[in-house]
Amino acid sequence: MKAIVIREHGGPEKLKLEEIPTPEISDTEVLVRVKACALNHLDIWVRRGIPGIEPPHIPGADVAGVVEKVGAAVRDIKVGERVVLNPNLNCGECEYCQMGEDSLCVNYGILGEHAPGGYAEFVKAPARNVIKIPEHVSFDEAAAVPLTFMTAWRMVVTRAKVRPGEDVLVLAAGSGVGSAAIQIAKLCGARVIATASTDEKLAKAKELGADIGINYAKADFDKEVWKLTNKRGVDVVIESVGQATWQKSLRALARNGRLVTCGATTGPLGETDIRLVFWKQLQIFGSTMGTRRELQTVLNLVWAGKLRPVIAGAFPLAEAAKAQEMLEKREQFGKLLLHS
Numbered sequence: 001m002k003a004i005v006i007r008e009h010g011g012p013e014k015l016k017l018e019e020i021p022t023p024e025i026s027d028t029e030v031l032v033r034v035k036a037c038a039l040n041h042l043d044i045w046v047r048r049g050i051p052g053i054e055p056p057h058i059p060g061a062d063v064a065g066v067v068e069k070v071g072a073a074v075r076d077i078k079v080g081e082r083v084v085l086n087p088n089l090n091c092g093e094c095e096y097c098q099m100g101e102d103s104l105c106v107n108y109g110i111l112g113e114h115a116p117g118g119y120a121e122f123v124k125a126p127a128r129n130v131i132k133i134p135e136h137v138s139f140d141e142a143a144a145v146p147l148t149f150m151t152a153w154r155m156v157v158t159r160a161k162v163r164p165g166e167d168v169l170v171l172a173a174g175s176g177v178g179s180a181a182i183q184i185a186k187l188c189g190a191r192v193i194a195t196a197s198t199d200e201k202l203a204k205a206k207e208l209g210a211d212i213g214i215n216y217a218k219a220d221f222d223k224e225v226w227k228l229t230n231k232r233g234v235d236v237v238i239e240s241v242g243q244a245t246w247q248k249s250l251r252a253l254a255r256n257g258r259l260v261t262c263g264a265t266t267g268p269l270g271e272t273d274i275r276l277v278f279w280k281q282l283q284i285f286g287s288t289m290g291t292r293r294e295l296q297t298v299l300n301l302v303w304a305g306k307l308r309p310v311i312a313g314a315f316p317l318a319e320a321a322k323a324q325e326m327l328e329k330r331e332q333f334g335k336l337l338l339h340s
């Protein structure tokens with residue numbers, strides 16, 4: 001089969017299309033013919049190198065396709081079915097898995113990071129990671145959901161517990177997590193303030209339900225939040241940017257405010273004024289990926305048309321490098337996809 005194989009870490013030029021053997025499946029696995037694979041920032045970290053994870057890699061966590069083959073012990077999944085994959089690879093046995101906390105698993109992995117992913121014609125996955133797609137949903141739409149919507153749902157609903165009437169600041173509205181978090185916070189009944197680097201992206205954020213947009217290239221978003229909320233601040237900040245925004249995100253919070261972070265795309269070392277944390281009695285939550293149940297919840301809402309994955313564009317598999325370059329430059333609004 002054709003696949004993008006990373007033999008050594010580095011820039012986009014390390015994404016090379018190769019002819020490699022199609023994966024063999026075990027009795028409990030399923031082989032999926034990839035129709036669409038969505039890109040994530042995770043893919044860029046995998047390409048640049050994550051400590052402890054050695055090449056070769058086939059990246060790609062978000063896969064939709066058609067079942068090509070099923071293992072001998074697999075029931076309920078049939079060849080030819082349209083499916084999307086749950087990217088969580090958790091052991092099912094540790095203390096956290098026993099509690100249903102898949103992304104806290106001590107042996108946790110992600111498809112395309114710890115196992116060969118969807119930048120390929122075929123990908124294999126455990127049968128329990130396979131979820132059927134209803135007829136009215138396209139492969140592109142299904143592939144654009146799992147990682148970012150599951151992550152955003154856990155941040156907004158499970159961790160921050162956003163309530164009706166609250167003010168929620170969503171950073172990086174054009175990112176996958178951002179565009180999902182805007183919709184989920186609206187579904188929770190919040191007023192959503194979104195930040196982005198261009199007015200075009202803010203217009204799109206408003207189409208998704210954001211009430212107010214702040215162009216952070218033109219103004220400091222913490223000061224804008226201060227004005228917009230009558231010097232009160234927001235109840236919740238949804239963070240994924242990291243170092244470049246951390247201090248401003250904390251300053252944008254109201255007393256008793258909650259900040260949830262799932263990423264540090266601009267760097268890992270944000271400075272925290274501890275006085276701000278105790279005096280305003282702030283709460284800071286970490287969040288990563290989500291559980292099978294959280295994924296099923298967001299998928300059901302997408303199937304029902306209540307949440308909408310935003311698709312920015314698609315590239316053929318051979319142009320994976322071009323697609324990742326676009327993602328790195330943050331030129332797009334929404335998800336980029338690869339078609340095998």
Ligand SMILES: [Zn+2]
Binds near residue numbers: 091092105107
């Ligand atoms: Zn586990």
